[in-house]
Amino acid sequence: MMLSGWGRYPAVDCQLERLRRHEDLPGLLHRGTTLIARGNGRSYGDAALNPELTLSMLAMNRMRAFDAGTGLLDCEAGVPLADILNTFVPRGWFPPVVPGTSLVTVGGMVAADVHGKNHHRDGTFGAYVESLTLAGADGTTRTCSRTENADLFRATLGGMGLTGVILSVRFRLRPIETAFVMAEALVASDLDEMMALFEASRDWRYSVAWIDCLARGARLGRGVMTRGAFMERATLPPRLTSDPLRPAPAGKLQVPADVPSALLNRVSIGIFNALCYRRGRRRARAGARPVHFDRFFFPLDRIEAWNRLYGRRGLVQYQCVLPKGESAVGIAALLERVAASGQGSFLGVLKLFGPAGEGLMSFPMEGYSLALDFPVRSGTRALLDGLDEITHRHGGRVYLAKDARCAPERVREGYPRLDAFEAVRAEASGARPRFASELSRRLAL
């Protein structure tokens, strides 16, 4: 059946099977094809596609154990993050790292070694994984941790599913007193000001900024930064004290049909960005206020299938990170290139990362990360190749979980531990890799 990532580009005809219990895996491996595990299809590009065999892990969604003393949760890889939130927020626990959507699976969070708004303080999700079980090419299951199969463990964090099928993950949750974040908006009128805000907000657990991608010249990099921290029970306003640990509300907005991508043009994007900026200024004047975690972390989850807003041909997301020393010049060059192209991007997101973690193929490194969305059009590829060049020139790299089109040499240059990763992968699955995806083929991994 035709499958694609969240960007709906590319779409590939894949043999899709559903894994319901790990005992069935040897039989599937016995077919002799290559395969890739797939979670909830929230990576944007071609990471979870394999025409020969794409293995849906969504039925592997059992929780195995929880230790209320330490916050250690052991669950199967197909458990959605939203289930974990619904189950554990009311009990006063929150995942240490969450990405921008709760509709990912735990296995996907490990495979992409996801980061959140707290990367500058807390690192990636992988940092909180105590151990995981991984099925190899021979069908045997290995426990991987920092002390057991340590190389395989480091290769699997951020390994995009290429080291085997992640069956279960044990990781630590963090205690929270309330489900509310004290959030504050701050306006920056250019990129320097924005970066200064990030530096000044280092002590805040969560920080992220929206950037107006159409602003140029003196206003290049203007935008709104949001920073926040979970509230303690004592600081909660009286109207929220009745149910301080309430879970996310049910119900979603729908995007009933594909929006013609012609509606995404310079004018509409310009209006959208101007409105965002004005709204940000208003919120900045209003000062800090309590926001439910669901709105703070996952604003787009309220809109089902928002990817349809980008039209039938889909969207590509470009996310890169540049080393700290290169960030000011490099991010400015990227934004300048995007603004000059006139292609604009509804969502430009800037984030300061902390030091790189242990995952051999993990995306984050210390510096600034920029994420942009573009509808797929004729000029998009040339623009993104141009952005790649700038990223490369400044010693940066792109995020594989978002990527659908980067060239192999760019990835090779961007990920210095790629050789070590390939060595571990070869040792685990032999000369001909069994775990492969459209992404790994495109990148000659």
Add this chain to the structure above:
Amino acid sequence: MNERIETALVIGATSDIGRAIAHTLAEDSRTLQLAARDAARLQREMQDHRVRTEVAVTAYRCDVLDEDGGVSLLDALDPLPDVAVCVVGLLGDQTESRRDGTAAEQVMRTNYVGPALLMGALAERFEQRGSGVLVGVSSVAGERGRTSNYVYGSAKAGFTAFLSGLRGRMATSGVHVVTVKPGFVYTRMTDGMDLPGRLTATPEEVATAVVAAIRRRRDVIYVRRLWRPIMFVLRAVPERLFKRMSRL
């Protein structure tokens, strides 16, 4: 009636539909009883409920193909449940069922003999107590014997008829019987089949429909609404014509 269900039993609790029903029932039951063939898999399901919810869960090994048809389960149940849902079923392979009597018998026993005996035995105990809801998951395939799956269909037809008679007998005893005809569902049973999207439900949809039917004391339900008119028409087609519609 929106009060909590005291105790709910799911037979076939490790199947896709059984799992979904158990999770939906766990949201408003105090005690959940899970029964299935494979003890190790049952253990995993039980553990999942224990981590996720406060509900008390017990597991029972039960195989409707056993000598006693799984009726020994009833003596083990403690307490006797207020709601019992039977999701046991096996599609089998029609061609194999045609050639191999043993295969056909297994399909018949799994879809009819086993579940009917079990529901019948549960009904006796519910009747003695004077309350309870029994839910049998049957199939639209039981409405008419079709070339492609009549062994399975005939067994489901038997089960549907059994439930219908049981419902009548229990009508004055305070015991209610629900027949569920899910239509196509995305499960292990239908993996690899090319199913029409509008007629195919997810296990979660089936679960929601089942729990709603229990609460509203419905008699016979389809899951996707479109099935009702379709089956109405299909039942009305004269046999002379129906026999030529061999591809159905």
